[in-house]
Amino acid sequence: MWPTLVYFLLAISCAVSIDEYENVINERHDLLQRELDMMLGNEITFSDSEIKANEIVMHLKAKELDRAYRSPYAYNFTRHFFEYKDAVKQSPLYEIIKKMPKGAILHAHDVGLLSPDYVLNMTYWDNLYVCFEEDNMQLIFSDKTPKVTCGTQWQLLRDARYTSIDVEEFDAELRKHFTLLVDEPHEVYFDVNSAWNRFQQYFITTGPMFCYKLAWEQYFYDTLKAVREDNVMYIEIRSTLPPLYDLNGEVYDSIATAESYKKVVDQFVKDYPDFYGAKLIYAPMRLVDAATVKEYIKIAKEIKRRMPDFFAGFDLVGQEDLGTPTKEFLSELVAAKDELDYFFHAGETNWNGMSSDENLFDVIALETRRIGHAFALVKHPLLLEEVKKRGIALEVNVISNVVLKLVGDVRNHPLATFLAQNVPVVLSSDDPGVWEADPLSHDFFITFMGVASRHADLKLLKQLALNSLYFSTIKDKDRVVHEFEIRWTKFIDSLVRDKW
Structure with missing residues (x-):
């Protein structure tokens, strides 16, 4: 009798667990779908062509994200x-x-x-003067030496470039003033203010030009x-x-x-x-x-x-x-x-x-x-x-x-x-x-x-x-x-x- 009773109780227990499991699965699916229905874009209805295009896009997206999920280090967006x-x-x-x-x-x-390359190309225009001052510089167009105060001396940028030892290196250094890009961003931009200071300096430097x-x-x-x-x-x-x-x-x-x-x-x-x-x-x-x-x-x-x-x-x-x-x-x-x-x-x-x-x-x-x-x-x-x-x-x-x-x-x-x-x-x-x-x-x-x-x-x-x-x-x-x-x-x- 005891084995029979045990089997009976186990059967009831399993039956209840299966029902509860199915209820949880159904509720999980319902909750997920309701949340997805809240997402921006949920009201759009796809055409047949959009369905096919979406399958292509989502296949590519899943491939990249699933690889990153397995290997988080490979996921670019955790970095700068x-x-x-x-x-x-x-x-x-x-x-x-x-x-x-x-x-x-x-x-x-x-x-x-x-881009900074565009800005750099602009420095090849005629009548552009430059004033180099420590880590910064001034740039201004003029038909003669500018009257704006310069801590060193004004010179035509064209002359400064072509009297430099290496024009390519000169331009590479000049380009640094036109971008925030650096090799070690976390070290250079260690807080909000340091990033903003460099950001605002871009506009200060390029503005007069x-x-x-x-x-x-x-x-x-x-x-x-x-x-x-x-x-x-x-x-x-x-x-x-x-x-x-x-x-x-x-x-x-x-x-x-x-x-x-x-x-x-x-x-x-x-x-x-x-x-x-x-x-x-x-x-x-x-x-x-x-x-x-x-x-x-x-x-x-x-x-x-x-x-x-x-x-x-x-x-x-x-x-x-x-x-x-x-x-x-x-x-x-x-x-x-x-x-x-x-x-x-x-x-x-x-x-x-x-x-x-x-x-x-x-x-x-x-x-x-x-x-x-x-x-x-x-x-x-x-x-x-x-x-x-x-x-x-x-x-x-x-x-x-x-x-x-x-x-x-x-x-x-x-x-x-x-x-x-x-x-x-x-x-x-x-x-x-x-x-x-x-x-x-x-x-x-x-x-x-x-x-x-x-x-x-x-x-x-x-x-x-x-x-x-x-x-x-x-x-x-x-x-x-x-x-x-x-x-x-x-x-x-x-x-x-x-x-x-």
């Missing part, structure tokens, strides 16, 4: 961007993303988009060309609008600088009708007093009056941790918010409860249309809900956040949370030329392979591209989105046809 920026170009997925239509760039700064009117216009024209070649169809450019100058001694104010921008855009669209243009966000420095911000706002209003179709809105830029908090300018900004659209930088910091991350409260209260970076937003659950409720897009710049020391391992970037919760996100690149990245492809690839879930697929990539158009200030969005869909379909068809 400078250590793998060229290696990722060997990935078939990078090549696919490079060819993919990516919509628009909505967060980029004027003279930070082109770029402010030569012909150089400024050529740089912007070639920026648009590089953006277009990276399969981007539109850009909103942020600029401090510095005064420009020419060799005749004439100086052009900020309004004229904005007009110079518009002239270049008009010419570029005429030369390349498949590009949908650019708009300006006037973004002067935030490390100023309220009276200066009041003057900034006057300039912004005048630009909008003269160029309403070109002017997008207003921002304040610079390192938030050391800059003036936005709350110090609330009176001036509130007074202008019915006349100007705001696209504020905010929360570009690792701090919590400090003035820099609390800028997020101010810009949301000021009804900003988008938030630049918003890195600290994940620490503010109420504000995160407000962003979703109000449809405020976050302009996320993953590589910039790595280079400027906010995050080391991109798997820990708050963008992962934003994507998982379907927060309005647009991917941008900030100043890709300064860290030798492509205008947008690097940021898309690293987001897809390093930040987003392994389950994230072409729906995510397509939604990110579409978001950049939906949250832009383009007037005829329906027409531009329609053109994007045409380009996307051609991309998908080529992907399937080439059988990656």
